[in-house]
Amino acid sequence: MGGSWNLDNEATVTVKDWLHIAFSPPVVRRGLKYAVFVGGILIGINHGDAILRQEVDSGRLTQMALTVLVPYLVSTSSSVSAIREFNRRDSAD
DSSP states (O other): OOSOOOOTTOSSOOHHHHHHHHTSHHHHHHHHHHHHHHHHHHHHHHHHHHHHTTOOOHHHHHHHHHHHHHHHHHHHHHHHHHHHHHHHHHHHO
């Protein structure tokens, strides 16, 4: 990742620090990859029939957007947790 995050060796992280990690380019790129891949699969499973019938309205588009958002948020949260854990172990050495 290059460098360590400013976590001040605290057990908890501030929202500002969490967001700093979450919006770092490597974390955003990873989240987008998962969002497109997993979200695309889930959209196909959950909305494929409506897409094929051309029955996609604004409500369904909202559902599709949320379907893509969920894997992004899961990936981002997981990445932030992993980075924090790595840095905690690294600073303990």
